Amino acid sequence: MINPIFLPELRAMLAEGDAEGLAGVMRDLHPATIAEFSEGLSVSETWRLLEHGSVERQAAVFVYFPLAKQAALVRGGDRLAGLLEAMAPDSRAELLRSLPREVGESLLPLLSKDERQDACRLLSYPPHSAGALMTTDFAWLPVDTTVAGALDLVRKQAPASETIYYLYVVDGERHLVGFVSLRDLVLAEPAVRIDELMRRDLITVRAQEDREDVARKLSKYDFLAIPVVDAEQRLLGIVTYDDAIDVVVQEATEDVLRGGGVGPLVENYLELSYWKVWRNRAVWLACLFVAELFTFTALAYFEDEMAKVLALSLFVPLCISTGGNSGSQAATLITRAMALGQMRPRDWRRVLRHELVVGTALGLTLGAIGFVRASLTPAAVLDSADRWMLAAVIAQSVALICLWGTLVGSMLPLIFRRLGVDPGYASSPFVATFVDVTGIVIYFSIAKVFLL
């Protein structure tokens, strides 16, 4: 959001070349605030603001810009080397990942050899893995030191570490053997040995693990950071709580958007071009529209039945929306329960049994309401059809379609997850559309038996 109050002030300072004022902004405000206030500045204006802070400060502000702006700044900047060195490894890897391949590769030579190797390794992990999320700037201790020695080490490592509140203890081969918190360290006697103080109940994640599982573990144990290890329990990096919060928010946004039939839109959509927003939304709406065309095909198939009893066609939207609503509801519940780690695909029998009971009860509830309403159909609309027969058809159809929607909606997310597809797609309008079409078939099949 462009800040209407501070932006003109910043612009005025830049125009006047107010070095003292700009240095004050860079020094005194929180990096996130500086990034927010300068959102409306051009690339060259932003660089002119940034250069009034130290390289570390520049890097701190830089990571709070949206990735698109970071990329624009990279293309329009010539003082990049220091800034890239000063960025945290995980933020740097995220930026490199977001740049076009050739731009990213042209930046690598700006880094020192160690940083370059580190960046390449982080970039080699798949985008949504713990490895891609972790930082390699962690503080560590050898197992054979004392509290006093550890505090000395912490002071040395602090400037280059993302957090020094958790200190990971490794043996001679970099195997993770325990951890101590800075809290424990500050409270302990200086002569105590680290292997007596450290906690050994380690909770770790593998570099290949999905970032959602990482965030869930971190939040479950209320950790500040969680260590990432390889198959031999060697320490590769850590994921910190702030990145875990970002993951939770991003994944929730993806789930919500998919549930509403929108593709992932990471940025503020009011700031995207109409073209991009149209493309993102039109793809989904068009797919749903094409799928919904089958309702026409299904209805055309039952055209004769509709011509015979016109009242039947008046209940079509009611019957099919019942399936769509009950299907979305079940799919949403199951998808969310999986996202919260309460359920796995192998629980499908239990889910099926549960949804059979609940779906039947829900079907009977809606069927009863449907029966009452259909029995009140005005005589003019009824034509030659029998009032009670019509009510019975509507009640049975609504009940059966509701049960059918519930079962489809609850099983599809489990099947999707089993097949490695994001179960979020199952809670999207696609399930509703599928149940719409099959609902028409159920409805007219029942009508044929009882009314025609």
Next chain:
Amino acid sequence: MINPIFLPELRAMLAEGDAEGLAGVMRDLHPATIAEFSEGLSVSETWRLLEHGSVERQAAVFVYFPLAKQAALVRGGDRLAGLLEAMAPDSRAELLRSLPREVGESLLPLLSKDERQDACRLLSYPPHSAGALMTTDFAWLPVDTTVAGALDLVRKQAPASETIYYLYVVDGERHLVGFVSLRDLVLAEPAVRIDELMRRDLITVRAQEDREDVARKLSKYDFLAIPVVDAEQRLLGIVTYDDAIDVVVQEATEDVLRGGGVGPLVENYLELSYWKVWRNRAVWLACLFVAELFTFTALAYFEDEMAKVLALSLFVPLCISTGGNSGSQAATLITRAMALGQMRPRDWRRVLRHELVVGTALGLTLGAIGFVRASLTPAAVLDSADRWMLAAVIAQSVALICLWGTLVGSMLPLIFRRLGVDPGYASSPFVATFVDVTGIVIYFSIAKVFLL
């Protein structure tokens, strides 16, 4: 989730009275792990496990139980006083809040006077406010001390503080004037004065602020904790990152569930009784069903038109689902953008202009597909209707309903927020249902002009 491997082992230890083994479990495992493993234990079994740990340890495990289990343990326990004292104030308040009023009140006398007053104050804040989320166990420093003095104070306060990584600096009247991190403290020279070291760019929240805003602020600035102050900037408590993550997850769950037409279900729904699950889901489905009954009323109104051109009725589900889908899509986007703090109700003009353009483009896209499909209507279905006229009616209806759905879907969440209603309700199937009914009216009005 009941753990199938460790539960029998725990049960065996309890049956054998294996005091050493149980003490080992309570000592060596992470409290969250102990709570997970003992999920299947009865109330008395759980108490027999807990009593093998220190009171602090008992409290640490206790807070990881679901609130329902905590409440059951409270009713079935007689060693509560120590445990309640040892719990963090925010967890204790959350437990008291979840208990029936008279049970909660019967527990208050078990607390010491200070703790009791504290609990009463925390309970007085509205449930979703910063005040209800905060803990009063924070570490603080007077402004006139030195680094060495501060480290001594931290060591004294550590056992009773939820975090000692952020230390809040207050003046003589408890006004918050700055903060230092333990990192800064450990790195600084012992003789440096706190008011030279402390950061003054304070980001605070008010006790009445919504917990979602609190979590958003904390995550925006990557804070470990954020201080809660009153109108005079006096420090009341802090909200820590782990509680903020919980809020983010809970609010996301609420949004997702509402989007799928389900009321909030905090617990694992497979573990709830069928009756509770049915009630929660039936209320929503029944409301939607009753609303959807108006599609029948609307269609009955256009019965004569349908009788004249039967092909019209075949396109009804297609036309109305277009409105539902485009409405849900727009509502989801706007609701999420507000949840992420990218948009406010006063931006409505900008949103309206944006959605007018995008909605028109989307309408034209779907209208074009509809035109093609309708022009391919089989002659048998067409009857006496003109093929091209029908195609024109479908194309215009789809385009207009899509635009209408988009506008309704984008404006409703803003209006809801303005009225103080959770905008999540607008992204729920209710909007889709509303647009369904109005879509029928749009469709047949256009058909009347061109076909009849």
